Amino acid sequence: MEKETARIEAFSDGVFAIAITLLILEVKVPGPSADLRLQLLKQWPSFVAFIISFAFIGIMWINHHRLFTHIRRSNNTLMILNLLLLLGVSVVPYPTAVLAQHLGQPDQRTAAILYNGTYVVIAIFFNVLWGYAKHAHLLPREDDHATARKITRQYAVGPISYLICLLLSWLSVPLSLFANFALAMFYALPPHYAVRRTD
Amino acid sequence: MEKETARIEAFSDGVFAIAITLLILEVKVPGPSADLRLQLLKQWPSFVAFIISFAFIGIMWINHHRLFTHIRRSNNTLMILNLLLLLGVSVVPYPTAVLAQHLGQPDQRTAAILYNGTYVVIAIFFNVLWGYAKHAHLLPREDDHATARKITRQYAVGPISYLICLLLSWLSVPLSLFANFALAMFYALPPHYAVRRTD
Amino acid sequence: MEKETARIEAFSDGVFAIAITLLILEVKVPGPSADLRLQLLKQWPSFVAFIISFAFIGIMWINHHRLFTHIRRSNNTLMILNLLLLLGVSVVPYPTAVLAQHLGQPDQRTAAILYNGTYVVIAIFFNVLWGYAKHAHLLPREDDHATARKITRQYAVGPISYLICLLLSWLSVPLSLFANFALAMFYALPPHYAVRRTD
């Protein structure tokens, strides 16, 4: 029951594009009465949360795109697992807004745990999707095993790394966010394998 | 006056992707003043409503995708009927938010009736769309009648099942929501027919 | 400097899909404290405004789709004129929300004028787009002139009809909205010409 992946990619692109563009709606607009410059400066937690989340979703999209240059066939389970990943991505504006509201406030630790925790879950879903695609033989035959193993290794680091960010929340919230952002930068790097696609 | 279905699918994908991603906007962000952990826990109705609606729209998209692997030609009536289905899908964030606001409150029955009732209507629209496509001969000739009949049978269960969920709202709101979620899981299962598409 | 219209159509589909799905966000969710059933009933103006606007944007999309089965080439001016049309479409949620807020209130006439007036402008933009495409020879040569003239006649009725809706606002707001909805239904009808596309 294999099908083409084109419409899955189109639907996923839509969810990624919407989630990343909705992020700005959570940055509240200062009211017309007060000193604007001061109010804008006070909004730094919103800007920090916005930038980290934008980087995360954007890099996530690049990696999703990368995966699907390898995944060539689709089936029902893949669609469900991809939907789980999209659930995680579409949720991101919520912990982002919670973090923006509480960064620098007494309850910032709880907000950071929620934020980093969301990313742990998304990283796990990402690995499950890739793992399934590999084991269900949805990759083309021409894909050599060395390449697939390299990707597996690169992505397997994800859940553990975000778990470390989560644990860092107890030590220092700013440090955990910095580590989170640094991770996005790491995944922005080109993977050390050549993408070979036949079409 | 038959045309290709590509742009209908693209437009539908857009509406599905936006509706599913807008759901998170209805989960209100706790204000900066109070105990965050407690406030997050108190939001459980929002999370429950979010998850059920996400599952519903996501599975609905998979099934819409499935239908359109069979529907190969389009005409004006099909576009109108598809628009009716999209009307239902785009409405979902509203009953979801109403449910989130009232679950566990005195008026939760009314909210559950509105919620389950919306799904009854969408399930009917879905069957009307498929029924029309079949009777207007928009499926390819190669599609054997046994396959079409199997799909018809699987989807015909929809309106009746969601009607049962609706009736369960009077007995127990949690039970009706659980049944609603179980139904989404049922429709996530692969159909017992092979998808044969010639291109 | 002619180019293909594929990316224009994709971008337009996006704007149409988002505008139509955002409409539901303007239907306010009743607060948790009051009698829900009563509050839902009191929201009838929101539902009326939602339905009319959904029908308008949906039918508008079908007609945009129809136009672009004829428009085969693109240039800079066409992109600008299409952008003007999308400006009109993306604005729709605003007069819809204003109408929803004021229908049945003392100021409903002003709201209806704004609402119908928006549609007059959009209908004009639509005709300008089609008129330009015809005169700039962006239609394929095979398109016979009789077909193009039929389309021209059908769409030329638009601005005048919505102007009549606008004028009806002074006579009776409900009547003007009913006429507006009836117009959407008229444009939902298949045009009385065969679409002949070569690819």
Place this chain on the structure above:
Amino acid sequence: MEKETARIEAFSDGVFAIAITLLILEVKVPGPSADLRLQLLKQWPSFVAFIISFAFIGIMWINHHRLFTHIRRSNNTLMILNLLLLLGVSVVPYPTAVLAQHLGQPDQRTAAILYNGTYVVIAIFFNVLWGYAKHAHLLPREDDHATARKITRQYAVGPISYLICLLLSWLSVPLSLFANFALAMFYALPPHYAVRRTD
């Protein structure tokens, strides 16, 4: 590690389409209690900000489309640079809303600086994207150098022109906004080169 640009364009189209359609959400709907006509007139700053931003994003999309008729191959760096540009585009609704809230108010200069400053940054990102594509040889070999140089010259004007708008904010806020709008109109003009694409 070059890949096709189709999915980058699709994702970018999504972000552009969503950002441009979200602009209207920032135009606040007048409450049901007061004189509607007066309230609508008082909203002129929202309408002014909306129109300028719509023009900017729309014209930006046309130019992004233009660039990608030249960029034929993609790599990791191009995706990151494109993401930076999309970051700028997706941010636009925020300075637009700030401007709408403060235009005609004591703090309008700060709002205009934020607004024009955002556009300076976006214009820089746009030039960086094009500059990289050119130097990384992502354009097809058939593209003659004269054409590429013409595009470079047209876009290089962008950051400087928006910087002048920014500086005009200190002299006169209305003038700076008028100049900003005039710039969008300038970039709406067709470039003085023929687009030759082989496919």
